[in-house]
Amino acid sequence: MTIRAVLLGLLGAMLVAVVAYLNDHVWVLNSFIGYHLPIFVFGSLVVATLVVNPLLFLVNRRWRLAPRELAVVITMMLVSCSIPSYGFLGMFTKSQAMPTNEYRTREGWKKNKLREYVPSYMLAAEGKYVREFTDSATTGAGTKDEAISLGEVPWRFWSESLTTWVPLVVLMSAAAVCMGLIFHRQWSVAERLRYPIAEIATVFMEQDRSRASPSLFRTSAFWWGLAVVLVVRVSNGVLAWYPEKWINIPMWLDFGLIPGTWRSLPDSDYWSWYWFMPHIYPTIIAIAFLLAADVSFSVGIAPMAFTALSWYLLQKHGFSLAAADAGDYMIGGPAIWQRFGSYLALALVIGYTGRRYYGDVLKRALTFRQSGDAESYAAWACRILLLAVAAMIVLLSMMGLPWPVAILAVLLALLVFLGISRVNCESGMFVNLPRWQPLGILLGLFGASAMGPKAVIVVGLFCMLFTVHPLESLMTFFMNGLRMCTSNQIKPARVARTAASTYLIVLVVATPVVLWAVHNYGLRRGDWQRRWSTVTMPYYYYDAGNTVVTELKNEGTLAESKQLTPFERVKRMDPDKKFLWAAGLGAAGVLALSFLRLRLPWWPIHPIIFIVWGTRNTAEVGASFLLGWAIKSGVTKLGGTQTYKTTRKVMFGAIAGDLIAALIFMLIGMAYYNFTGRAPKQYLLFPVMN
Numbered sequence: 001m002t003i004r005a006v007l008l009g010l011l012g013a014m015l016v017a018v019v020a021y022l023n024d025h026v027w028v029l030n031s032f033i034g035y036h037l038p039i040f041v042f043g044s045l046v047v048a049t050l051v052v053n054p055l056l057f058l059v060n061r062r063w064r065l066a067p068r069e070l071a072v073v074i075t076m077m078l079v080s081c082s083i084p085s086y087g088f089l090g091m092f093t094k095s096q097a098m099p100t101n102e103y104r105t106r107e108g109w110k111k112n113k114l115r116e117y118v119p120s121y122m123l124a125a126e127g128k129y130v131r132e133f134t135d136s137a138t139t140g141a142g143t144k145d146e147a148i149s150l151g152e153v154p155w156r157f158w159s160e161s162l163t164t165w166v167p168l169v170v171l172m173s174a175a176a177v178c179m180g181l182i183f184h185r186q187w188s189v190a191e192r193l194r195y196p197i198a199e200i201a202t203v204f205m206e207q208d209r210s211r212a213s214p215s216l217f218r219t220s221a222f223w224w225g226l227a228v229v230l231v232v233r234v235s236n237g238v239l240a241w242y243p244e245k246w247i248n249i250p251m252w253l254d255f256g257l258i259p260g261t262w263r264s265l266p267d268s269d270y271w272s273w274y275w276f277m278p279h280i281y282p283t284i285i286a287i288a289f290l291l292a293a294d295v296s297f298s299v300g301i302a303p304m305a306f307t308a309l310s311w312y313l314l315q316k317h318g319f320s321l322a323a324a325d326a327g328d329y330m331i332g333g334p335a336i337w338q339r340f341g342s343y344l345a346l347a348l349v350i351g352y353t354g355r356r357y358y359g360d361v362l363k364r365a366l367t368f369r370q371s372g373d374a375e376s377y378a379a380w381a382c383r384i385l386l387l388a389v390a391a392m393i394v395l396l397s398m399m400g401l402p403w404p405v406a407i408l409a410v411l412l413a414l415l416v417f418l419g420i421s422r423v424n425c426e427s428g429m430f431v432n433l434p435r436w437q438p439l440g441i442l443l444g445l446f447g448a449s450a451m452g453p454k455a456v457i458v459v460g461l462f463c464m465l466f467t468v469h470p471l472e473s474l475m476t477f478f479m480n481g482l483r484m485c486t487s488n489q490i491k492p493a494r495v496a497r498t499a500a501s502t503y504l505i506v507l508v509v510a511t512p513v514v515l516w517a518v519h520n521y522g523l524r525r526g527d528w529q530r531r532w533s534t535v536t537m538p539y540y541y542y543d544a545g546n547t548v549v550t551e552l553k554n555e556g557t558l559a560e561s562k563q564l565t566p567f568e569r570v571k572r573m574d575p576d577k578k579f580l581w582a583a584g585l586g587a588a589g590v591l592a593l594s595f596l597r598l599r600l601p602w603w604p605i606h607p608i609i610f611i612v613w614g615t616r617n618t619a620e621v622g623a624s625f626l627l628g629w630a631i632k633s634g635v636t637k638l639g640g641t642q643t644y645k646t647t648r649k650v651m652f653g654a655i656a657g658d659l660i661a662a663l664i665f666m667l668i669g670m671a672y673y674n675f676t677g678r679a680p681k682q683y684l685l686f687p688v689m690n
Helices: 003-027 039-059 068-079 089-102 107-111 130-138 159-189 194-205 220-241 270-277 282-290 293-317 321-327 335-351 355-367 376-398 402-428 438-446 454-468 474-487 490-520 528-535 539-556 558-563 566-571 577-599 609-610 617-636 640-676
Strands: none
Touching: 003 039, 003 293, 003 640, 039 068, 039 640, 068 194, 068 474, 068 490, 068 609, 089 130, 089 454, 089 490, 089 539, 107 539, 130 220, 130 490, 159 355, 159 376, 159 402, 159 438, 159 454, 159 474, 159 490, 194 282, 194 474, 194 640, 220 640, 270 293, 270 617, 282 617, 282 640, 293 402, 293 609, 293 617, 321 640, 335 355, 335 402, 335 438, 335 577, 335 609, 376 402, 376 490, 402 438, 402 454, 402 474, 402 558, 402 566, 402 609, 438 454, 438 539, 438 577, 454 474, 454 539, 474 490, 528 566, 577 609, 617 640
């Protein structure tokens, strides 16, 4: 780990800290981060290895960045991606500031006095409408000709909420890094997970000591893949700017007439139309090609399988899984609870598969003595994880959460991070969302009366920060960076220290930058493509609280519910029968398929199907996963080893072409906005975040 690599990594991290929020929330360009495959980070890697490094080699061989250095730079940038946008500050500012204005017009919120259930220090401006704060945060105080200064940001209205939540964010981030260290050896060495995102980066980092470019870049197959995808993407990008003067190269197929014969399909699964209009995403096809066949096949058929099951239940039993899913993301429903059960079973399978190693890590952590194959860094990670979890529970309890609810809220958040990281490391899905929330699980388990309105709103706020939109979660970024670094012989402990230091530095830099941008431009500015995030998402916790308070009022149990002690809440637990059935079915499905995979080597269905189905993200990318699986199956059965290797190079070229095209239009959009002050035309290469 050289000084040059650390400095370049810090430079890249600072760029993410300063530009990411503006790019994603103000200019609304191709997402700077957006996914667990950040366009800017991996696009920069492609440019560095394809152009910059060969030029440096030709000038002076010693100037070329080594793979170890590139791994450090990319890891530091990945860690920084979890802060400025939807990973923390983007969601934090929206959920804190926007409801202060909305509260004035929501009669139900005012009638149920929802703000009284939230400690004032948990919300910016105490959750109240204050013209100086609310108006600038909503619509912006800056003008086209003159931006506000840092001194004009109303800092005093943010101070208490930042003081409340930042310690929790730091503790949760420490827990995420520690979990990554604990699981790394078992997943990468013992279970040999593919880590497709890390594998892509590692392949691009490979070098030939005596040549300016690595062997991959000297093959025609790679350049054909890059050229075809780049030409198509650039052509369609030009079309977005000049729709009447350019040709369209379709990247989807239209079978929209077919579902017309089954009128009940939209009622069964709102997202079913996606697989009747399948989109073609070259990068996702390439990732699917790199995977084990059962993984890519299972993700590919997941949308169709979910629609078929939901349609059957609608026809035979009169209810739809998808309708409940669309009903309330925070409070829950059968499909949401089913996916939670699948995540829980996944955690059990992970624990069972690595039980000996994890047991050794825990034993060494508690006894400070060598135990089995447990490494020192994993033991220290386990100790810090236990302390971080305990500290979070204490902080949430001090905020007024009953301790049983605080314990489960923290553990459920960690389960979300574990599940999406496992899915990413095994399937490469960089657009995966869990589609269940700790609040919905706690309500399904406790019931509204036993949980109480204050706990509902506080846990809702907790979810807004950590789990409502974890497409930029730290654990997943860190695990991919850790795999890149260890593949280049960098010790995990050094990677963790560097990542933690980078995280804290970026947090300090990004916070004032984002708050300035919020009050200069406003939270509603230019967010057309993500209207769901400005129209509904910031209000989730109040909406959930409103539903629960109304329910308790109708039952006549509101006053009693507010007075219950933590022990009384445990005694009053009244699990929803639908919750138990749905979670049980999800868990049973994952456990059954995991058992079959262990016992039957030919078994074609991976348990990931129960974890990812029923969501828009999977419905949108399912066809590309299935196409990648079909190409790999055909190549391996008909073409042989050499054909497979050649096709693999084409796939890496396709990924490079996608990333370069996305980077080009991001830079064009930035230049256009900064020269004209107008929003650029939209051209999205990857699925919309939702």
